[in-house]
Every structure is written in C-alpha cells, then in structure tokens.
Amino acid sequence: xxxxxxxxxxxxxxxxxxxxxxxxxxxxxxxxxxxxxxxxxxxxxxxxxxxxxxxxxxxxxxxxxxxxxxxxxxxxxxxxxxxxxxxxxxxxxxxxxxxxxxxxxxxxxxxxxxxxxxxxxxxxxxxxxxxxxxxxxxxxxxxxxxxxxxxxxxxxxxxxxxxxxxxxxxxxxxxxxxxxxxxxxxxxxxxxxxxxxxxxxxxxxxxxxxxxxxxxxxxxxxxxxxxxxxxxxxxxxxxxxxxxxxxxxxxxxxxxxxxxxxxxxxxxxxxxxxxxxxxxxxxxxxxxxxxxxxxxxxxxxxxxxxxxxxxxxxxxxxxxxxxxxxxxxxxxxxxxxxxxxxxxxxxxxxxxxxxxxxxxxxxxxxxxxxxxxxxxxxxxxxxxxxxxxxxxxxxxxxxxxxxxxxxxx
Amino acid sequence: xxxxxxxxxxxxxxxxxxxxxxxxxxxxxxxxxxxxxxxxxxxxxxxxxxxxxxxxxxxxxxxxxxxxxxxxxxxxxxxxxxxxxxxxxxxxxxxxxxxxxxxxxxxxxxxxxxxxxxxxxxxxxxxxxxxxxxxxxxxxxxxxxxxxxxxxxxxxxxxxxxxxxxxxxxxxxxxxxxxxxxxxxxxxxxxxxxxxxxxxxxxxxxxxxxxxxxxxxxxxxxxxxxxxxxxxxxxxxxxxxxxxxxxxxxxxxxxxxxxxxxxxxxxxxxxxxxxxxxxxxxxxxxxxxxxxxxxxxxxxxxxxxxxxxxxxxxxxxxxxxxxxxxxxxxxxxxxxxxxxxxxxxxxxxxxxxxxxxxxxxxxxxxxxxxxxxxxxxxxxxxxxxxxxxxxxxxxxxxxxxxxxxxxxx
Numbered sequence: 001x002x003x004x005x006x007x008x009x010x011x012x013x014x015x016x017x018x019x020x021x022x023x024x025x026x027x028x029x030x031x032x033x034x035x036x037x038x039x040x041x042x043x044x045x046x047x048x049x050x051x052x053x054x055x056x057x058x059x060x061x062x063x064x065x066x067x068x069x070x071x072x073x074x075x076x077x078x079x080x081x082x083x084x085x086x087x088x089x090x091x092x093x094x095x096x097x098x099x100x101x102x103x104x105x106x107x108x109x110x111x112x113x114x115x116x117x118x119x120x121x122x123x124x125x126x127x128x129x130x131x132x133x134x135x136x137x138x139x140x141x142x143x144x145x146x147x148x149x150x151x152x153x154x155x156x157x158x159x160x161x162x163x164x165x166x167x168x169x170x171x172x173x174x175x176x177x178x179x180x181x182x183x184x185x186x187x188x189x190x191x192x193x194x195x196x197x198x199x200x201x202x203x204x205x206x207x208x209x210x211x212x213x214x215x216x217x218x219x220x221x222x223x224x225x226x227x228x229x230x231x232x233x234x235x236x237x238x239x240x241x242x243x244x245x246x247x248x249x250x251x252x253x254x255x256x257x258x259x260x261x262x263x264x265x266x267x268x269x270x271x272x273x274x275x276x277x278x279x280x281x282x283x284x285x286x287x288x289x290x291x292x293x294x295x296x297x298x299x300x301x302x303x304x305x306x307x308x309x310x311x312x313x314x315x316x317x318x319x320x321x322x323x324x325x326x327x328x329x330x331x332x333x334x335x336x337x338x339x340x341x342x343x344x345x346x347x348x349x350x351x352x353x354x355x356x357x358x359x360x361x362x363x364x365x366x367x368x369x370x371x372x373x374x375x376x377x378x379x380x381x382x383x384x385x386x387x388x389x390x391x392x393x394x395x396x397x398x399x400x401x402x403x404x405x406x407x408x409x
Numbered sequence: 410x411x412x413x414x415x416x417x418x419x420x421x422x423x424x425x426x427x428x429x430x431x432x433x434x435x436x437x438x439x440x441x442x443x444x445x446x447x448x449x450x451x452x453x454x455x456x457x458x459x460x461x462x463x464x465x466x467x468x469x470x471x472x473x474x475x476x477x478x479x480x481x482x483x484x485x486x487x488x489x490x491x492x493x494x495x496x497x498x499x500x501x502x503x504x505x506x507x508x509x510x511x512x513x514x515x516x517x518x519x520x521x522x523x524x525x526x527x528x529x530x531x532x533x534x535x536x537x538x539x540x541x542x543x544x545x546x547x548x549x550x551x552x553x554x555x556x557x558x559x560x561x562x563x564x565x566x567x568x569x570x571x572x573x574x575x576x577x578x579x580x581x582x583x584x585x586x587x588x589x590x591x592x593x594x595x596x597x598x599x600x601x602x603x604x605x606x607x608x609x610x611x612x613x614x615x616x617x618x619x620x621x622x623x624x625x626x627x628x629x630x631x632x633x634x635x636x637x638x639x640x641x642x643x644x645x646x647x648x649x650x651x652x653x654x655x656x657x658x659x660x661x662x663x664x665x666x667x668x669x670x671x672x673x674x675x676x677x678x679x680x681x682x683x684x685x686x687x688x689x690x691x692x693x694x695x696x697x698x699x700x701x702x703x704x705x706x707x708x709x710x711x712x713x714x715x716x717x718x719x720x721x722x723x724x725x726x727x728x729x730x731x732x733x734x735x736x737x738x739x740x741x742x743x744x745x746x747x748x749x750x751x752x753x754x755x756x757x758x759x760x761x762x763x764x765x766x767x768x769x770x771x772x773x774x775x776x777x778x779x780x781x782x783x784x785x786x787x788x789x790x791x792x793x794x795x796x797x798x799x800x801x802x803x804x805x806x807x808x809x810x811x812x813x814x815x816x817x818x
Contacts, residue, residue: 053620055733055741087729089742089758122726125758186713186727190734227712228637229727230734303636303712304595304813311814318638319530321595324464325639332464333498349498350532398807404713405720 003255005166008176011147013178014165015201017041017241020146022153025134027082027120027127032155035134036079038197039107039142044241045206046074046115047213051104051234052190056088058093059116060235066112072206075113078103078138078156078198079236081182083126086232087117095126102132106139116194119182119237121158151180154195157403158184162267166256170249175202175242177256181264184394185273185404187226188301189234196221196264198238202245202253212254213238220261223293224392225301226272227400235260267391270374274400277365277374279309279393285381291328292382292389298326299378299391306396309376310364314355316344319378336381340365412664416510416576420556423574424585424610426450426650429555431562434543436491436536437529440550442562444543445488447606448516448551453650454615455483455524455620457667458630461599466495467502467591468525469644469688471509475521480613484645486606487512488563490591492535494527495641504535510783511541517547526604526644528565528591541576560589566812567593571676575665579658584651586665588674594682594813596635597710598643605673607647611654611662621663623645629670632702633801634710635681636809637746638726678801679783683809686774688718688802694790700737701791701798707735708787708800715805718785722763725753745790 013020016051019039027034040046048067050060067074078099085092091390107114118126141149151163173242183194204212217236238257245253270278281300286292299305302322316337324332333348340361344353365376376395420733422429428448436443449455459469476483487508494501509523513621513773527535528579550558560572575586592603599772615620626645654662690709695701708714711731717724725746742757749770753762774785785804 053730053733054737055729084726087741087754087757087759088727090755122724122730173797177635186730188734229711229713231733232726232730232733302638303809304638307810307813310810315530317493317496317641318595320464321462321531321641322638324462324641325597325599328463330463332496345496347498348496350496365578396810399812400712401716401719401805401807401810404716405722 003259003390004168004252005256005259005281008165008167010165010178011151012038012178012180012197013144013147014178015199017201018199019142019144020150021138021141021143022134022146022149023134023141026130027080028336033149034081036150036152037076037138037142037154039076040199041240041241044075044239045072045204045209047072047238048115049214049217049236051231053230053232055087055232057084057118057233058088058096059085059118061094063115063235066115070112071285072210074115075109076103076107077115077117079117079195080131081154081156082120082123082128083124084120084233087123088125091125095128098128099131102135106135113397115151115237119154119195119233122232127330127385147178147180154180154182155369157273158182158271160271162259162264164263166260168252170252171246172319175245175253177273179260179264181268183268184271185227186229186231187224187268187272188228188230189221189224192399194231194234196236198260200240201242202240203242204240204345208223208250209240212257216258216261219258220265223297223390224265224269225297226269226394228301230245235362266392269394272394273403274397276310276397277395279395280375280377282377282384282390283381283389284379285383285385286387286389287385289387290385292372293391294325294328295326295380296389296391298322299380300393303396304395309362310395310397312359314339314362320345323380330382334383338379340377413577413661414665414668417574418588419574420560420572421447421552421589421606421608421629422556422589423587424608426610428551428553429559429606430547430550430552431555431558431788432543432547432550435539436489442549442558443490445550445559445562446485446547447559448485449608450646450650453484453648454481454613454618454645458623458626458645460640462641464496464641466527466642467497467505468492468494468527469642471505472524472644475524477502479521481619483524485512485516486519486524486526488526488604489535489540490563490565491529492527492533493529493531493536494641497534500534504537505794506761507537508540508563511544522647522784523801528563528642531641540704550580556587556589556645563589563591565591565593566682567680569680571673573669573672575669577661577665579661580655584654584662584772586669588669588673592677592678593638594636595638596633596677596681597639598630598633599639603640603643605645607669609649611649612651612653613654613662617659620648621666625663625667625670628667629674632706632799633674633678634706635803637710658679659676675801678803681803682812685719685806685807687802688804689784689786690800691786691788692791692798693788694792694794695796695798696794697752699799700798701796701801703737704732704735704789705798705800707731708789709802712805715779715802717804718771721768723748723753723767723771729754730790739791743792747788749786
C-alpha cells in the first residue's frame, strides 16, 4: 500500500505538543533507566488495546477501566520497568492507584487522566518508595526531545530500543506519528504487544481513533510471535491530539499508523530473545484474511521451523506441517512454497531445488539485527483465494533457552 | 483409579497370538533397525486415531480409508522409519499401496488387511527397492518374541525404545495388553501420537473397541506435548483379537488400555528431544474436564515454563501467565499453585516460599530419564469445580535447539 509517510527522528515526541522523559529511579538491579513518562496535550484522545489473557496485571485493568470511563481520553502514561506488578493481588491495584495519583498531583491532572504500564518479573511488587522518590526528577525531565530517553527506560531483556516517527503532508498540513515499544520474550500478543505507546498530532474523534488503532494492531503487534507466550501486561496505548483532521485523510492517517505499528512490531520480533534473524512469513491465495494470518503466525511460531531457520537448514517439510495444524481449511495439493527466491514446492509436491543455494540464502540472512538483509522470507501460496496475511517472528536459538532458564535466579 | 493390571514383559507380543519382527533394511543412514511388522490373529479388530493436521502423509490416508471400509478390521501393520513419506504427492500414495501389497502377498492376506506407518524426514520418498528387498527377511523374523525388535525398529531421534505390557485376570481368564510407541520431536498429538501400536488378546466388538481407544488416547497421547508441533504422520493403531470378553469387564479392560497408553505417552514426553526431566501438570477444581486438560496442556507447552524448569528456576509467574492464555474461563483470584509439595500461591496471590528448597526440588528431579524421581510436578487448583486434567511434557533445553537446527543437514 503506497502512502505519503516519510521517516523522521524524534520518536514519541516527534508529534507537536507531546513531552516525554526517561530516568533511572533504581527499580532495576542493573542500574539502567527504569521510569518513563509521556504527557499528551490537553484534549488528547487515547485508544488502548490490552492482553486477552485472563491473568492480567492490575495496571492493565486500571488502564482499561479509565479509558472506558472517559470515553477514550487520557493525558499521561507512566511506565516502570523491572517489576510487572502482575499476580500481586490487592496490593498490586493499590500500588497502581497510588502511583497514578502521585503522577497526577505533580502534573496538575486528575488521577483518572493518568495511565500506568509495568513490565518485568511477574509476581514481584513495585518497590513503591523507590518509584515515588523518582517521580520529581522524572517530571522535571519532561521535554519535547524526551522520546529517546523514554524508549530506553521501558526496556527489560531487550537488546535495543525500539522507536520511530513518520511525517506526511495531509491536505496542506504536516501530520506526525511517533511510537515506541519494548518486548523480547513472552511475545505472542493477543490484542496488543508487550508495551507500546504511539503519539499523533492530528485530532481524531475518539471512536474513529480506537477503530483505526485496533485494525493497525491486528496487522502489526497481533502478527508477531517470539515464543507463543502471551504476556499478562500487554498494553498498547495510542494518543492523538491536535487540530481535527478531515475525514478525507483518515485512510492516509491509518496507513501511517499501521506503518509505525508494523515497524515497532517487527523491531520486537527482530530483538526476540536469542534471535539471529527476522522471520517473515507471507501467506497468499487464502480464502480469507483471518485464515491467512493464522497460517502465517502458526508457521512463524513453530519451534521446529524456528530451529531449522536457526540452523540455516531448508527443512521445508516443517513449514508445510505447521501450516497443516493452523486450524484453517485449505487444499494441500494446491500449496506452493518459496524460501526467498527459491521455490521448494508446487501443487503440493516437492520440487528439486539447490539445497546449497537455499542454505546459503539462510546463512546470508544471519548478519545480525537491524541490517537490511536480516530477514528470512518464507512465502506460502495456499491456492487461488483473494486473501493475504503476514506474520513476523525470529529463529529459536540455544541462547533463548539460556536467557529463560536463568531469568529470575 | 485402582485396576487389576500388573506389568509383564514382552511388549507388543505379550498378548497371545500376536507376532512381530524388527529388522534393518538399510533405510536409515545410521544403519539402525528401520523396518517393523506386526501380524495380528485372524478376526482381529483394529481401532485407529490419526493426526488432525490437514497436511498428512499418504500412509495415514491409507490406514484411515482401510479401517473405515472394513468397519475396523485389519491383520498387519508395517512401519518404516527414516522417511515420513509425507508431502510426497501421488508417488507417496503409490508407494504406500505397493508396500502394503507386497507385505500382503508374503503373508497370504488381502492388501486391504495391511496397514502402513512411516516416520522420518518429511518430503523424502521411501527408497522403494531397499524397502521391498527387506520384506522377506522381515517376514521370516516374525515371532511371538518379536515385540522388542519391533519397538527398536520404529525409532528416529528417540534415545530409548518405548514398550510395555500388562496382564490381568478378568472373570477367571488372563487378558494381556501390549504396546509400543515412538516419538521425541514434533510432538503435540491431536487425535493420536507420532506412532503407537497396541495389542490385546481379548475379543471386543469393533465399535466398542474404537470408543475405548478414543477415550484412552484423549487421556494419554492427546495430553502430551514436546514442542507444540503436530506431526503429519501421527497414527495410533490398537488391535484386539481373542475370545470375546464379557461386557461386565469392559471398564477393567479400558483401565488397562488407558494405563498402557499413558505409560507410552509419558515415555514419549520423557524422551522429548533434549529433555532432562518429565513435566507433569495437574489441574484440579476446574469447571469441566476439557477445560482442565486445556489449561494443563497450555502450561505444559509454554516455552517459558519449560525453560524455567530446565534452569531449575521456580519462576511460578510464568505458570499462571500460561494458564491465563489457555482460552478457558476461571477466576484468577481463586487460583492456588504447588510445585511439588511447595505451595507458591493461594487465592490468586503469591505466598512467601522457600526459594532455595523449591529450586532444590527442581534440581533433584533432573536425575535423568526413567528414574522414579525424574518428574517435576506442577499442581494448579483453579477453584471449586469438579473437574481434573493432566498433561505431560518436558523441559526445553539448548540441546533441543541443537537437535532441530541440524536435523536434515
């Protein structure tokens, strides 16, 4: 889909009127930044999508309740990293209320206008004294250049920060969209990603904005998987504030929103724990889009496919086997399969292919994160249907196991 | 459930009248045994359950068709290991027909009475000349002591063969049930396991037998997971032949059938690729049995839970997070959780627990496969509901990744 958006710097604070900050309060043993704050302009609308897990953190409940009660309005979001504040019972909710009230007081807002996201170890409460003591320096650091610092402060096992901003001329005015995200493990979002925040300096009615955001999330964060584990804290919050945009530009705005969301989602998959490449699975010729996406995500999430990619082994049988268990009806005798430019199957039957060249294709895509050629592309044609779908993930390495065997000890 | 069954030796050929053999035809590069044959007595009924994957091997189609056409009767099953003969198109079906016809000729059976199972690399056809040349020595080796040789010949990445036999006195007569299975990776059976065969020397009407077998499979092979990948070749075949058993003994027979199936299923989970322990997840107090099993299997299949167990890390938050995404409704505030005898949660809230003792519990269960103390037990109480469910799996190790990164190259 061609769109008028071009990348600019500035991340979350590239859109006019948004302030952000990231500081170190001392919540993490590592001493890395751990507290981020975003302040949106007066009148901002806010759309949220949240984990579909039945077990969700108090902060997720609080965000969902406040957005529902306000009809999609909020002014600020605080993010703490180090403790997920999930499975912490009544204390978890009390702590979330205390933190948002303390932030509201310092920003002259009502407590209901402040949201909170938490990420880190499940079951561990937030050291409240440390967090609250960090709020004054955090608020003092708010600035129109604070996007980068905020993007750093929300990370946990991530190796790299994830942010982007886009700009377009819509009907003679400049519109900007910015975003940041974090996530590296426990990534199989269902309605949202681990944590993501987006800003936009065009005004959009709250209900239109929520619908746009939900569609963009379906095509981005809900299309990635690192390990099949949906988090208790998945939250994506998207703020829009500014002069109202004419409805004739909504399609263009949604294209930008989708582009920012997809960039962040792919950055999370790229930075998947232990990953050495980005895995992109494109499904074409399916009967409907939901089925196409389900097949793409099932292949992308298959441990055996991920191990084969890690070993740079063109073991294509595992790809077709994974498609077969996606719960989507298709004709196995119509399937065609490509690995990069190498066609491996046609009409459901294996083709003779140059195994050495296919292995070389995989090895070349191992160059490391954030390079142009780090993407291993699998393309599945299911038949002659009209629908396409895509999913992003990463390979499964020994390193993933080491990271997650030793996480809390 | 107390039952009258006691273990005996002999595996698949412990029941009276069954002959088996396992030989080396040269289908595997390793030179290990690769061809197994089971011959059931005249009049045998045969129940089958098969992979629910849309992409399934020609041999699976053939077994399902023949059992449907015969109303649940078959006399023999040939198993070849080394090539899965899945995704091999028209040639795959032709080869399966040729092999079963060649076996039938040598056994004086109709081709329709012979079934075939294949396991190995997907997309690779069977070297037909090698296989057919191996049939005469295989048939010559058929014997009432052949169960052990057959159990060896069906293995692929398995480290150990999997077989068992049970005996009971039912109404004054001795009844025996034997079984063998293989499987180590691509294990998330849906309707059956990778490959399993069971024998019983009591006669049972075909429809009763199929219903019993389906229930036993639900409580055994469909309750294990190694890596979430359902195979293209999953097949479980259960033969019964002998004097008809009185209906008053059907419950006892089903208990034995379930015991044999669970033993084999747990043996597969124990021998999961790279596994260092058996993981058993018990769910209690659920609203219904299907939901209890779904929660158990989701926790058992969580990469993060499996990594934590591998690291002997009592990171219980991941267990509750996995339960939350199982798609089953429960009250998170009613959940209680135990790791072995260590209670970690009550009423949805974390308890203070002795982390060193819980880690020691996990480390002690690492002693290796097939020891009594190799089972890590996770027990989840969801509420006050009447239903229970159990699932078995294994930890996720660096070794799993190495095995599957290098499988075909």
